[in-house]
Amino acid sequence: MSAAALATAPLERPRRSQFRMLLAQTRMNFVWYFWRDGEMIFWSLAIPVFFLVVFSFALGMGSAQRASAFLVPGLIAAQVFSSGFWGVGAMLATFREKKLLRRVYLTPLNPWTFFSALVLYRMTLLAMQATLLILAGALVFKVHVVGNPFAVLGILALGAATFVALGTVIGALVKTAESANNFASVLTVPLSFLSDAYIPINNFPAPVAHALRLLPSTQFVDAFRGIAIYGEPIWHYAGWMGALVLWMAGAIAVSARYFRWI
Amino acid sequence: MGTADAIVVDRLVKRYGDLTAVADISFSVRRGSIFGLLGRNGAGKTTTLESCIGLIAPTSGTVRVLGFDPADRRDLARLRPRMGVQLQATSLPEKATVGELLRLYGTYYGLRGNPASVASRVGLGDKLDRFAGKLSGGEQQRLALALALQHDPDVLFLDEPTSGMDVYGRHVLWREIGALRSSGKTMILTTHYIEEAEHLCDEICIVQTGKIVARDTPAALVARYGGDASIEFAARGFSVGAALAGLGRWAHDGDRYTLVARGEPGHALAKIVEYANALGVTIAALDLHRPSLEDAFLAITGERIEDPRSEAA
Ligand SMILES: Nc1ncnc2c1ncn2[C@@H]1O[C@H](COP(=O)(O)OP(=O)(O)OP(=O)(O)O)[C@@H](O)[C@H]1O
Ligand SMILES: [Mg+2]
Numbered sequence: 246m247s248a249a250a251l252a253t254a255p256l257e258r259p260r261r262s263q264f265r266m267l268l269a270q271t272r273m274n275f276v277w278y279f280w281r282d283g284e285m286i287f288w289s290l291a292i293p294v295f296f297l298v299v300f301s302f303a304l305g306m307g308s309a310q311r312a313s314a315f316l317v318p319g320l321i322a323a324q325v326f327s328s329g330f331w332g333v334g335a336m337l338a339t340f341r342e343k344k345l346l347r348r349v350y351l352t353p354l355n356p357w358t359f360f361s362a363l364v365l366y367r368m369t370l371l372a373m374q375a376t377l378l379i380l381a382g383a384l385v386f387k388v389h390v391v392g393n394p395f396a397v398l399g400i401l402a403l404g405a406a407t408f409v410a411l412g413t414v415i416g417a418l419v420k421t422a423e424s425a426n427n428f429a430s431v432l433t434v435p436l437s438f439l440s441d442a443y444i445p446i447n448n449f450p451a452p453v454a455h456a457l458r459l460l461p462s463t464q465f466v467d468a469f470r471g472i473a474i475y476g477e478p479i480w481h482y483a484g485w486m487g488a489l490v491l492w493m494a495g496a497i498a499v500s501a502r503y504f505r506w507i
Numbered sequence: 508m509g510t511a512d513a514i515v516v517d518r519l520v521k522r523y524g525d526l527t528a529v530a531d532i533s534f535s536v537r538r539g540s541i542f543g544l545l546g547r548n549g550a551g552k553t554t555t556l557e558s559c560i561g562l563i564a565p566t567s568g569t570v571r572v573l574g575f576d577p578a579d580r581r582d583l584a585r586l587r588p589r590m591g592v593q594l595q596a597t598s599l600p601e602k603a604t605v606g607e608l609l610r611l612y613g614t615y616y617g618l619r620g621n622p623a624s625v626a627s628r629v630g631l632g633d634k635l636d637r638f639a640g641k642l643s644g645g646e647q648q649r650l651a652l653a654l655a656l657q658h659d660p661d662v663l664f665l666d667e668p669t670s671g672m673d674v675y676g677r678h679v680l681w682r683e684i685g686a687l688r689s690s691g692k693t694m695i696l697t698t699h700y701i702e703e704a705e706h707l708c709d710e711i712c713i714v715q716t717g718k719i720v721a722r723d724t725p726a727a728l729v730a731r732y733g734g735d736a737s738i739e740f741a742a743r744g745f746s747v748g749a750a751l752a753g754l755g756r757w758a759h760d761g762d763r764y765t766l767v768a769r770g771e772p773g774h775a776l777a778k779i780v781e782y783a784n785a786l787g788v789t790i791a792a793l794d795l796h797r798p799s800l801e802d803a804f805l806a807i808t809g810e811r812i813e814d815p816r817s818e819a820a
Pocket of ligand 1: 523526527528546547548549550551552553554555595
């Protein structure tokens with residue numbers, strides 16, 4: 246295009262809309278970081294279902310169905326941890342290290358829109374993971390989600406928000422992508438084992454189990470499982486949910502203070 | 508705000524601990540002109556440029572771009588839609604295609620349209636479906652350029668836009684920059700290709716260890732620092748007569764003669780030819796070397812390419 250063409254081309258320029266950017270960015274995140282990444286598809290969808298099937302038989306809780314009822318919410322919760330720590334926290338550190346954030350920072354895309362699009366992409370993926378695990382549990386082991394759907398979604402959203410906030414603390418405090426990824430793995434994997442997600446912490450000595458119940462991850466897993474699978478009322482867990490809110494607020498405060506886009 | 512100047516940098520300083528990357532730089536760029544930052548590696552070009560776009564917070568000094576202060580969050584927000592940027596150090600998502608990136612960046616600026624036209628402007632028209640991570644170095648530069656200019660910004664900041672580009676790519680970029688200039692855009696660019704700066708820039712600033720050491724139009728820099736033109740030729744039976752002695756400094760090596768001309772070399776050349784004709788001598792292998800910006804650059808930055816053999820002697 247020549248200069249003259251440039252000058253006369255009708256510049257169709259609708260108002261910039263952060264909402265439109267959010268949708269477009271979320272869609273591209275999904276395509277770039279999930280759809281075109283075979284390893285990601287495998288680890289985020291196939292592996293949890295594989296774990297569900299194998300662990301349900303291996304866990305030895307009397308019956309595979311009982312084990313599965315324990316594992317479906319536990320595995321979903323583990324995905325919540327990894328969405329936050331790895332999917333959001335370590336990802337942001339990686340974006341920054343690859344100097345990708347500084348390019349985006351120079352465009353009218355609001356940094357918050359960029360952040361929200363990353364979270365929205367991970368939440369879409371989390372919804373897919375949860376649906377897949379719930380379907381597998383129902384079809385293979387006749388495990389059913391009996392809780393009030395609003396209560397189930399509410400506690401899941403609260404947990405996701407808390408662990409996304411905790412994840413951004415990694416993105417804020419850790420300098421390199423490599424150590425952010427290490428932190429994310431070191432948090433996600435042990436927490437999944439120590440927070441009543443993969444194995445019942447009642448198997449540990451009582452004082453240890455008590456101590457582990459102080460972890461926000463354990464509180465989230467138990468609240469989610471109680472509400473979704475055992476049909477307990479949400480107010481049962483009001484205290485723990487309050488604790489999650491405090492963790493989230495603290496994490497947001499730390500991230501807001503230390504997070505650097507560039 | 509001075510309406511004639513699109514960019515004003517005033518006493519800019521940037522320190523990293525003990526290291527002073529930029530030590531007191533001031534300049535202004537007229538609206539609609541192209542300003543070139545030249546200097547050796549580590550001179551402070553990128554630091555200066557990135558201070559103009561809000562990526563680097565100056566230690567002291569002020570910057571205004573279109574009247575906005577890029578170090579101020581709100582000003583930067585108003586500036587962003589009006590500036591286009593190509594960074595020296597950045598990356599794009601590897602699994603994103605050229606077309607997707609152009610379209611997504613278009614969304615950032617409220618554009619709706621087909622990325623094909625801007626892609627073909629930079630010579631990526633047939634590469635819309637290629638992954639950014641799989642582009643060659645020069646293709647990545649072209650994509651970065653397309654992302655910098657597709658929203659028709661008023662000011663452009665291009666940090667080494669042609670590094671790694673082939674000759675064709677460089678000419679495409681020159682054409683684009685020429686087109687942008689005639690539509691009234693203001694540009695700052697850095698480059699290590701002196702002939703590129705000479706060709707494109709209305710004004711050039713040479714930076715040395717964080718300070719401006721020269722600043723003028725390319726022609727003025729050449730005239731002031733480039734040294735004299737020289738004429739070289741071979742002519743059997745030639746001798747430097749009295750009529751020629753005043754033209755400048757002569758040297759000869761056998762039949763090869765060199766004149767470092769004082770003043771305009773055209774005049775000297777005419778004299779030499781006239782004199783040779785009168786002697787009945789033929790002039791062969793004639794070279795006229797005019798000082799270039801490169802000569803000026805080397806003179807200004809004080810760089811002498813050391814000849815290792817001369818040290819031994
Ligand atoms: N973040 C930083 N921390 C410490 N020193 C830095 C930093 N960024 C730049 N520098 C130093 O500041 C000086 C100027 O760097 P700058 O990148 O501005 O140079 P430049 O002129 O762009 O060089 P080049 O031609 O190699 O791109 C260099 O000595 C560099 O090492
Ligand atoms: Mg540089």
